[in-house]
Amino acid sequence: MVRLSALVCVQSGDAHLSDSLRSLGFCDEVVVVADRCTGGPSEVARQAGARIVDGIFPLASHRKSAGVEACSGDWILEVEPGERVDRALAWEIRAALQMRPAGDWFELPIDNYVGETLVRGGWIGALGPDRGVRLYRRGVKSWAADGEAVLSGISAGRLTGALRRSAGADVAALVEQVGRLATAQAQRLADSDRPGALPVALARGAADFLRSYLGRQGWREGRLGFLLAVLTALHPLLAQIRAQEILEARRLAHAAEAIRPAPLRRVAGARAG
Incomplete structure (x- = not known):
């Protein structure tokens, strides 16, 4: 077997x-x-x-x-x-x-x-x-x-x-799924510290729209096929923008940590006042 x-x-x-x-x-x-x-x-x-x-x-x-x-x-x-x-x-x-x-x-x-x-x-x-x-x-x-x-x-x-x-389960769930996929992709981009540039994401989105609607014959599916092509085009754009947000939040957190004052230490034997 x-x-x-x-x-x-x-x-x-x-x-x-x-x-x-x-x-x-x-x-x-x-x-x-x-x-x-x-x-x-x-x-x-x-x-x-x-x-x-x-x-x-x-x-x-x-x-x-x-x-x-x-x-x-x-x-x-x-x-x-x-x-x-x-x-x-x-x-x-x-x-x-x-x-x-x-x-x-x-x-x-x-x-x-x-x-x-x-x-x-x-x-x-x-x-x-x-x-x-x-x-x-x-x-x-x-x-x-x-x-x-x-x-x-x-x-x-x-x-x-x-x-x-x-x-x-329906079109609304499909749209929500695109958001989840974009968030997951953004997390991976941020973790690799390579979020990419916005113009590149836009160009990829446009190419993906054409590939979905024409190359993979989404036009045969009517309005649903057009929606698929639009969502496919939005995915790289959403991921890039969200990845930049994640990285910016991390930089702000690190900066706040760096300027946080050190805790005061009481010297043994020192008088109060």
Whole structure:
């Protein structure tokens, strides 16, 4: 039997973790990396019987690398907190691994839902990837400092079943999710002390809008596709501005600490007055 590990990286603001963990019962082990989590997510993972890696990870690459190191399986299935594996995909994954594939990694499609509506076009980046290398042999996937995945070996193909990802219960939840993603990205930028420049964020936002609306055919989704493109464009801008705010707050805190007067010490034997 090929041993399969599931890897889930979670932060304190992530929802749907319990649904994700329930869908991973077909795996031999589940490893949850809890980044700066207090209470909620860690307790959910503990109750589900997952192995927990607690810590503070400045970058997504640190988080995922720590998770891979904790996995003991021959293969790793990487799942985000808002994603679920249905029974058909679980069976397909197990069948593919038992056939001893010649390749080293599989690409999995990702179906993104807003509420109960499947939205196929317009998804890019952190807001909603529509595919990704999520099933791979242990040791063939790593991450660069900027979070980009680095693969070794050769592709084993693409599975037909898709991960089901919840992008939000409705449009309002989708907008809130963009804010959370931007805040998390801002924290990572501030921790690395590289918030970037505003013109660069604006240029990236414009490029992401075109990529979402035209390149990924968001226009096919009507008004929702246009909204996805706008939110995608706003993400780097919000992250850059928030990162600058975090760094400025830290500088002010350090400056206040530096000018704080030292506490007075009473000299032994000295007279009062």
